[in-house]
Amino acid sequence: MIARLSRNDPVIAEVMQWTVHGWPPKVPDELIWGAWVVVPPKARKVVLDILHDTHQGISATKAKARAYVWWPVMDRDIEGMCKACQSCGLHQHRPQTVTPGAWPVHIVHMVEALCGSCWPLPRSHFSAGG
Numbered sequence: 001m002i003a004r005l006s007r008n009d010p011v012i013a014e015v016m017q018w019t020v021h022g023w024p025p026k027v028p029d030e031l032i033w034g035a036w037v038v039v040p041p042k043a044r045k046v047v048l049d050i051l052h053d054t055h056q057g058i059s060a061t062k063a064k065a066r067a068y069v070w071w072p073v074m075d076r077d078i079e080g081m082c083k084a085c086q087s088c089g090l091h092q093h094r095p096q097t098v099t100p101g102a103w104p105v106h107i108v109h110m111v112e113a114l115c116g117s118c119w120p121l122p123r124s125h126f127s128a129g130g
Helices: 002-008 010-021 041-051 058-068 074-084 086-091 105-118
Strands: none
Touching (some): 074 086
16 A cells, blocks of 8 residues: 555655656755655555554654654644544543552662661561562
8 A cells, every 4th residue: 555655646756766767966855765664645544543553642652653654744643643532532641550569678688788777668668589
């Protein structure tokens, strides 16, 4: 699908021609060339859906996208998609739940060696294993 849409996209088709026949003396400033797949407009919704399938939120989705693809205003498109997503909205601003646990004994020994008598917590706060 990406290959077919890329051939039909005027910007990407021109870049493909340059790749085959040689680059012009001055490449347009808006052209991004590197390790990213430049996604044509008609494929962006599908790519957004794939990037967003795990509902990780705006930052994580942007990070995943930036590793593989690029198009103009990609960040804005990702932000809009995540903000409009009902599932993402349910989990937004909900801190991760962490169950407090005892520190392993080897960590306690290290801290005691570094801090000596300044260590304020009784040993009952730490696990027996370690």
